[in-house]
Amino acid sequence: MSPDLQLRTATPDDLDWIHELRHRVYAEELGQHAPDPAGRLRDGLDGDNVYLVAARGADRMGFVSLTPPWVGRYGLDKYLTRDELPLLAEADLFEVRILTVEPRWRATAVAPLLMHAALRWIASRGGRRVVAMGRTELLAMYLAVGLRPIGRTVHSGAVTFEVLTADVAELTKNAMDRYGTTLERLRSTVDWRLDMAFAPRPDGCEHGGAFFTAIGTDFRSLERREQIVAADVLDAWFPPAPGVRAALTQDPGWAARTSPPTGAEGLIAEIAATRSLPAETLAVGAGSSDLIFRAFGQWLTPESRVLLMDPGYGEYAHVTERVIGCRVDRFRLRREDGWRIDPARLSAAVASGRYDLVVVVNPNNPTGRHAPAAELRAVIAGAPAGTRWWIDEAYLGYADLDESLADLAATDPRVVVCSSLSKMYALSGMRAAYLVAEPAVAAQLRRWTPPWPVSLPSQLAAVAALRDPAYYRECWQRTHTLRKQLAAKLAELDDSLLIEESVANFLSVTLPSAGPSAARLVAECRRHDVYLRDLSPLSPEYQGRTVRIAVKNTAGNARIVAACRAALKVLRPGPPAASPSAVPAVGSAR
Structure with missing residues (x-):
C-alpha cells in the first residue's frame, strides 16, 4: 500500500463513480441487476446512506455503504419483512452494504481496510449490532471477520446472499485479536480522513480527560493547565470549600x-x-x-x-x-x-x-x-x-x-x-x-x-x-446561572443548533443533520485548547451530531463560545474531515 492511500467519507464528486462502479460490478459482472443504458446503478437509500471511500490521489479504489438506524429503513427491507427478520427493528442496528472494490485492487488490503473503517464508523456512532448481506461465494471472508449467518438467504438476480449479523463489540475484539498487528502496520500507510480514531482504546471503554494530553500526563510541568478549558469531563468549575x-x-x-x-x-x-x-x-x-x-x-x-x-x-x-x-x-x-x-x-x-x-x-x-x-x-x-x-x-x-x-x-x-x-x-x-x-x-x-x-x-x-453545605449550595445555584448564560450565548451562534440544558453542570449541543459531525466540532475546538465531549459513541440516539459541554466559570464559558464560533465558521463549508490525531475517542471519568 502506498502511504497516500486515503480513507474518507464520500464527497459529492465520488457519487458518480460509486454509481458507475456499482453498475460495472453488480449489473455487468455479477448479473444481480439489469444493465442500464446510462451505465449507472443507483440505490433507493442513496440520499441516506453513508459511503466510505478508499482512494489514492485521483484514483478511487473501492467503497462501502452504511445505513444507520435513524434512517428508519434498510436495504434488507426490500427482501425481508420485519416479522421475517425482527433484527431490523432494533434501535442500534447498522447495515453494512455493497462493499465494492475496483478489480485491480481486489488482491490488496483495500477491502479489509474498508471493512475496518465501516466498523469504526459504526462504533463511533454508538452502534452495537450490524447486519449485512454477504455473497455466498465470499462467505468464508465474512466468517473470518466474525460475522455469522442467521439462517436467512436472499436472492437478487443471479446472486445469492446470506444474511449475516454480529455484535460490534465482538467484531472489534475479533478484529484486534486476529488482525491487530496487521492493522497497526497498515495504519502508517493510510491517510485516515474519517472523524474517529483508527483503532479503539485498548480497554474498550471510552473515557474522558483527553484535555490532560494537552497538559502532559507525565506531570513534568502543569503550566498548560491554565490555558486549557477542560469541558469534556464534568469536573466542577468552582474550587472545593x-x-x-x-x-x-x-x-x-x-x-x-x-x-x-x-x-x-x-x-x-x-x-x-x-x-x-x-x-x-x-x-x-x-x-x-x-x-x-x-x-x-x-x-x-x-x-x-x-x-x-x-x-x-x-x-x-x-x-x-x-x-x-x-x-x-x-x-x-x-x-x-x-x-x-x-x-x-x-x-x-x-x-x-x-x-x-x-x-x-x-x-x-x-x-x-x-x-x-x-x-x-x-x-x-x-x-x-x-x-x-x-x-x-x-x-x-x-x-x-x-x-x-x-x-x-x-x-x-x-x-x-x-x-x-x-x-x-x-x-x-x-x-x-x-x-x-x-x-x-x-x-x-x-x-x-x-x-x-x-x-x-x-x-x-x-x-x-x-x-x-452552605458553600456548596451557593456554588450549585451559581452553576445554574452560568449554564443558562452559556446556553444563551451558544444559541446565538447559529439558529440551526439545538441547545438542551440539563439540571446539572452541563448542557448539550446538537448540530444539524446537514452540518459537520460532533467529532469534527470537537476536533476543531481543540485547536483553540477547548475540550468538549462527543456523545456519539454512547448511543445511536445522538446520530453522531451531539456534544456535551461542562459548565465553567464566566471566562471559561466565554472561551467555549469563542471556540465553537470559530469552529463552526471553519466547518460550515464542509472541508475534508479532521485527521485521527485530532479526534481521539473521548469519554467521561467519574
Whole structure:
C-alpha cells in the first residue's frame, strides 16, 4: 500500500463513480441487476446512506455503504419483512452494504481496510449490532471477520446472499485479536480522513480527560493547565470549600506519608451524620467507578440480565457487557420525549422479572434529565422482588438532595444508591464516593473492600466538604446561572443548533443533520485548547451530531463560545474531515 492511500467519507464528486462502479460490478459482472443504458446503478437509500471511500490521489479504489438506524429503513427491507427478520427493528442496528472494490485492487488490503473503517464508523456512532448481506461465494471472508449467518438467504438476480449479523463489540475484539498487528502496520500507510480514531482504546471503554494530553500526563510541568478549558469531563468549575483547602494544606507532608483510618471510619461517620443515615448502611470507595466494579463483580455473572438507560453513563455498559459479559438490554430514552424516563413504560419493561439489575443514573448523564423520586419509588415498589436497583445520584446536588432514594436503599435490600463526591463537591481528583444499602448488603460489600480504600488526603477533603453545605449550595445555584448564560450565548451562534440544558453542570449541543459531525466540532475546538465531549459513541440516539459541554466559570464559558464560533465558521463549508490525531475517542471519568 502506498502511504497516500486515503480513507474518507464520500464527497459529492465520488457519487458518480460509486454509481458507475456499482453498475460495472453488480449489473455487468455479477448479473444481480439489469444493465442500464446510462451505465449507472443507483440505490433507493442513496440520499441516506453513508459511503466510505478508499482512494489514492485521483484514483478511487473501492467503497462501502452504511445505513444507520435513524434512517428508519434498510436495504434488507426490500427482501425481508420485519416479522421475517425482527433484527431490523432494533434501535442500534447498522447495515453494512455493497462493499465494492475496483478489480485491480481486489488482491490488496483495500477491502479489509474498508471493512475496518465501516466498523469504526459504526462504533463511533454508538452502534452495537450490524447486519449485512454477504455473497455466498465470499462467505468464508465474512466468517473470518466474525460475522455469522442467521439462517436467512436472499436472492437478487443471479446472486445469492446470506444474511449475516454480529455484535460490534465482538467484531472489534475479533478484529484486534486476529488482525491487530496487521492493522497497526497498515495504519502508517493510510491517510485516515474519517472523524474517529483508527483503532479503539485498548480497554474498550471510552473515557474522558483527553484535555490532560494537552497538559502532559507525565506531570513534568502543569503550566498548560491554565490555558486549557477542560469541558469534556464534568469536573466542577468552582474550587472545593475553604475548609477543604485548609485541610489539605495544614500538613501535606504528614497527610502524604501517613496511613489513613483503615475503614474510613471518620468519613463514614460524617456521611451518616450529614445524610441522616445509619453508619451500617454505608460503604465507601475511591470514586463511584471503584464501587461499581466492586459491587457488580459480586452480584453479576455472564448469565445475569441487566437493563441500562440509553443514553446513559458509559461505565455501566463497559462493566456489564465487556468486563463481566452480562446480557444487557437498553431502555430507550428519546429526544422527542424530552429524554424523560416514562415510569409506566419502565414498569412494563421490568414487570416480567427477567432483570437481575436495573441501573438508573438520576440525574442522567449525559441527557441531564432528573426523574422525580416519587415516580422512581412507585416503579421500584411495583417491581419483582428479584430485581435489584442501582440508583446513581452523582449529580443530585444540582437538582435537590431531598430527592435522594438513600432512605429507601437503607431499608430495601433490592435498592442501592451510589453517590460520588467528585462532581458536586469539586473533589474529582480526590476519588471519594459512597453507596447506601440495607445493612446486610452493605456489610457484604464492606467484606470485599480492601483496607484503606480512600486515601488520607481524600478522607480529609471529603469530611471537610461535607461540613460546609452552605458553600456548596451557593456554588450549585451559581452553576445554574452560568449554564443558562452559556446556553444563551451558544444559541446565538447559529439558529440551526439545538441547545438542551440539563439540571446539572452541563448542557448539550446538537448540530444539524446537514452540518459537520460532533467529532469534527470537537476536533476543531481543540485547536483553540477547548475540550468538549462527543456523545456519539454512547448511543445511536445522538446520530453522531451531539456534544456535551461542562459548565465553567464566566471566562471559561466565554472561551467555549469563542471556540465553537470559530469552529463552526471553519466547518460550515464542509472541508475534508479532521485527521485521527485530532479526534481521539473521548469519554467521561467519574
